[in-house]
Structures are given as C-alpha cells and as structure tokens.
Amino acid sequence: MSLLVELVSPERVAFSGEADMVICRTTTGDIAFLPGHIPFIGVLATHPVRVIRPDGEVVIAVHQGFVEVSPPDEDGRTRVTILSDVAELAEAIDVERARAARSSAEERLRTDPADPEAISALRRAEVRLSVTDAA
Amino acid sequence: MPGAQERVLRRRIGSVQNTKKITRAMELIAATRVVKAQQRAAEARPYAEHITQVIEDLSATGADADHPLLRPVEQVSKVGVVVLGADRGLAGAYNSNVIKAAEREIMAARNDGLAYDLVTIGRKAKAYFQFRNYPITASFEGFSEKPTFEAAADIAARVIDLFTAEGGCDRILLVYTRFISMGSQEVVVRRFLPLESVERIAEAGDAKAVAGFEFEPSPGSVLESLLPRYVESRLFAALLDAAASELANRQRAMKAATDNAQELILKLTRKMNQVRQDAITTEIMEIIGGAEALAGDRDEPGELLLSHLDADPFPARTGDHHATGPDRI
Numbered sequence: 265m266s267l268l269v270e271l272v273s274p275e276r277v278a279f280s281g282e283a284d285m286v287i288c289r290t291t292t293g294d295i296a297f298l299p300g301h302i303p304f305i306g307v308l309a310t311h312p313v314r315v316i317r318p319d320g321e322v323v324i325a326v327h328q329g330f331v332e333v334s335p336p337d338e339d340g341r342t343r344v345t346i347l348s349d350v351a352e353l354a355e356a357i358d359v360e361r362a363r364a365a366r367s368s369a370e371e372r373l374r375t376d377p378a379d380p381e382a383i384s385a386l387r388r389a390e391v392r393l394s395v396t397d398a399a
Numbered sequence: 400m401p402g403a404q405e406r407v408l409r410r411r412i413g414s415v416q417n418t419k420k421i422t423r424a425m426e427l428i429a430a431t432r433v434v435k436a437q438q439r440a441a442e443a444r445p446y447a448e449h450i451t452q453v454i455e456d457l458s459a460t461g462a463d464a465d466h467p468l469l470r471p472v473e474q475v476s477k478v479g480v481v482v483l484g485a486d487r488g489l490a491g492a493y494n495s496n497v498i499k500a501a502e503r504e505i506m507a508a509r510n511d512g513l514a515y516d517l518v519t520i521g522r523k524a525k526a527y528f529q530f531r532n533y534p535i536t537a538s539f540e541g542f543s544e545k546p547t548f549e550a551a552a553d554i555a556a557r558v559i560d561l562f563t564a565e566g567g568c569d570r571i572l573l574v575y576t577r578f579i580s581m582g583s584q585e586v587v588v589r590r591f592l593p594l595e596s597v598e599r600i601a602e603a604g605d606a607k608a609v610a611g612f613e614f615e616p617s618p619g620s621v622l623e624s625l626l627p628r629y630v631e632s633r634l635f636a637a638l639l640d641a642a643a644s645e646l647a648n649r650q651r652a653m654k655a656a657t658d659n660a661q662e663l664i665l666k667l668t669r670k671m672n673q674v675r676q677d678a679i680t681t682e683i684m685e686i687i688g689g690a691e692a693l694a695g696d697r698d699e700p701g702e703l704l705l706s707h708l709d710a711d712p713f714p715a716r717t718g719d720h721h722a723t724g725p726d727r728i
Contacts, residue, residue, distance in 0.1 A: 270445075272449055273548075274443055274446045274632055274635055275439070275442060275547075275548050276443070290615050290616075292615055303611055304614075304615070305453060305457070305613070305614050305621055306614070307615070307616065329628075330621070330624075330625065330628075332453055332456070345449055347446060347449050347450060347453070347628070349548065349552065349628070
C-alpha cells in the first residue's frame with residue numbers, strides 16, 4: 265500500500281508519483297497522511313508541503329489551495345491530490361528571483377506597511393525560500 | 400531601359416512579394432502556437448476536473464452553503480458582459496465576430512432598460528468599444544495569445560467584485576470563442592455568474608462521489624474558498640479556448656493572405672511581361688519605320704542598314720574610333 269500523490273496547478277500537473285507519507289499544513293494546523301487515510305478535504309495554508317518517498321523527500325511550495333484525499337481505489341492505493349494556484353517544486357524555484365522579490369516587497373512595505381500586494385508577495389517569496397532551504 | 404509602366408509593375412510585384420513573406424511567416428508562427436495553445440488547454444484540464452470533483456464530494460455531504468456566488472437571480476436589473484477578444488488583429492473575422500456578439504448582448508440589455516457593466520479583454524475589444532463611446536468598467540490586455548493563470552485570477556477577482564458589490568451586476572455573461580477543432584470555432588455567450596447550485600455543478604461532472612469525507616475546517620468554509628477557485632478555473636479555461644481560437648483564425652487568415660499574394664504576383668508578372676513585350680514591339684516598329692523613312696530619302700534601299708558592313712570592321716585598331724566615328728559613312 266502506498267500513497268499516490270498528484271500536485272495539480274491550474275496550468276499543468278506539476279508532480280505525480282508514489283509516496284509513503286505527505287505532510288502539509290491546513291488552515292487549522294499540520295496534518296500528515298499515511299496510506300489508508302480516510303477521505304479528507306482541507307484548505308491549505310501558504311506553507312511547504314513535504315512528500316516523503318522511499319528515496320528521499322520532495323518539498324513543494326504551495327501558496328494556498330486544497331488537499332483532497334480520495335478513498336482507496338481498486339488497488340488499495342490512497343490518492344492524495346494537492347490543488348494549488350501556485351505550486352512549485354523546490355528545484356523549480358529560482359532562488360535569486362525569490363530573494364529579489366523578497367527585498368522589493370520589504371522595500372514597498374517600508375513605505376506603505378499596509379500594502380496587501382506587498383504582504384502577499386513577501387509571504388510567497390518567504391515560502392519559496394524556506395522550501396529551497398529544506399530541500 | 401524599362402518603360403514607366405513596367406517599372407511601376409516591377410515595384411508592385413516586389414512589394415507584394417514582401418507582404419507575402421510576412422504573411423507566410425505569420426501563418427507558420429500561428430500554426431505552431433495553435434498546437435501549443437491546445438496543449439496548454441489540455442494541461443489545464445486536470446485542475447478543473449479536480450475542482451469539480453471536490454465540489455461533487457462536497458455536494459455528496461449535503462453542503463450547499465449560502466454563498467454569494469450561488470445567489471440565484473430573482474430580478475435582473477444590471478448585467479455584466481465580459482468579452483474575450485484578441486490583442487492584435489490580422490486574425491480574420493475573429494475579433495469582429497466576438498465583438499458583434501457582445502454588442503448584441505449590450506443592445507438587448509439596453510432595450511430591456513437594464514444597466515450594464517462591460518469588461519473587455521484584449522486590446523481590439525477595448526478599442527472597438529472605446530471608439531463607440533461605450534462605458535467600459537474594466538479592461539485587461541496584453542495576454543490574449545498566451546493567457547496565464549494569474550491573468551485569469553485577476554480578471555476573476557474583478558468580475559466577482561462586480562457581481563458581489565452592492566448594486567452590482569445580477570448576472571454576468573461571458574462572450575468568447577469556443578475552440579472546437581482547427582477548422583471550426585464558434586462564438587458562444589455563457590452565463591458566468593451566478594454559478595449553478597452545487598448539485599448542478601456536481602451533476603455536470605462524472606458523478607462518482609462518495610460520502611464520508613472529513614472536512615477541515617468545515618464543509619462550508621471549504622466551499623467558500625473553493626468557489627472563487629472554481630470561477631477562476633472556468634475563466635482560465637475560457638481564456639485558453641479563446642487563445643487557441645484566435646491563433647487558428649490567424650493561421651487561416653494568413654494562409655488566405657499568402658495565397659492571394661501569390662495569385663496577385665502571378666497576375667502582375669503576366670501584366671508586366673505583356674507590357675514589356677509591347678514596349679519592345681513598339682521600339683522595333685519605330686526603328687524599322689525610321690530606317691525605312693531614311694532609306695526612302697536616299698532612294699537606295701538597304702544602304703543605311705548594310706553600308707557599315709563595307710566599312711573597315713576593326714576601326715578600333717587605328718585608335719580612338721569614337722572620335723573618328725563619322726568617317727565610317
């Protein structure tokens with residue numbers, strides 16, 4: 265028995281593969297899924313999602329979205345689908361660009377601390393960077 | 400030396416040839432981009448399907464929240480029209496078709512005495528309505544050929560705003576071109592908001608939802624954050640369809656233009672050759688006429704044309720024959 269993990273962003277399926285465990289953070293707290301988990305739908309927070317595989321760990325930057333655990337299929341595999349507006353694998357992240365985005369967002373926040381765009385840009389950049397650090 | 404008319408024709412052929420090169424290049428570019436656009440549309444499908452799936456699951460648990468996006472229309476007093484056009488022309492009737500359909504909707508709203516909000520996407524759609532003094536509520540441009548999800552999210556946010564705002568639209572229509580195949584696209588007018596009830600959305604999907612899901616934080620709040628995503632994904636799908644249609648139309652238009660240019664070149668070349676031949680014939684006639692006239696004057700036919708054969712064939716040997724020319728006769 266294993267988990268079948270799919271990371272689906274609006275533009276394409278960013279990742280798909282088997283895993284032993286998926287750890288993510290919903291708006292109410294962290295949750296981990298093991299094979300055989302009961303059907304579940306949760307709203308994700310902006311936070312890295314960790315996919316534990318036999319040969320290592322894949323870390324995905326998720327900027328809000330949903331996680332759906334479907335009931336086991338005929339082969340007894342539990343399907344975990346992560347739906348996210350912006351979902352990136354750690355290796356797909358441009359660290360330099362994320363750093364630049366972070367500093368420019370910080371710059372904007374200094375002049376206008378309530379700028380909602382800058383706040384979310386800063387949060388996105390920080391998640392990207394924390395994901396690359398973890399990988 | 401070519402005559403004036405021939406020169407004009409030659410110049411025109413050159414210019415048509417240049418135009419043909421451009422249209423040919425545009426045709427090839429559009430052809431490759433259509434394939435890419437279709438691919439993008441296919442890649443975007445899993446997300447839309449999964450979102451629908453989650454809505455199905457929610458529906459199975461009986462969650463039908465009283466969400467503003469689901470608010471049914473009782474009395475329509477204001478409609479919103481969102482028109483998806485292109486940023487650039489040269490795509491045949493693509494823009495004018497979709498714009499005409501949107502204009503019809505606006506006219507219908509006006510005739511019913513309703514207020515309306517107009518949202519244009521694409522430079523061409525904006526230009527058309529701006530020129531005709533329609534009030535444009537919002538406009539987006541710069542991505543019609545290659546829409547990004549962020550663009551779709553921006554538009555969706557604005558459209559949801561129009562719908563949920565106090566005194567906002569009661570119904571929002573989406574006018575775009577549906578991509579059926581390379582050879583056929585059709586302009587469609589779809590109701591975009593309010594959404595159908597959750598059950599109706601679920602029915603549209605392949606209903607194999609199982610009850611017994613656990614929701615975090617709660618079914619209602621999941622639905623609440625899910626519905627805007629659903630709207631975004633529907634809009635994104637429409638944008639991708641429109642992009643593929645635009646490119647298919649452009650490819651067809653440019654192919655027709657290239658064929659026409661080829662035909663025009665052929666016609667002009669024939670004309671030019673005819674004109675040149677006419678000029679040559681006229682010249683020969685003039686020479687012969689002139690020669691005969693001169694020969695008639697001397698009463699010795701043939702003398703003028705043949706006399707030089709009797710002269711020294713190599714006058715150049717003696718040196719500067721140009722200066723001594725006249726003594727040959």
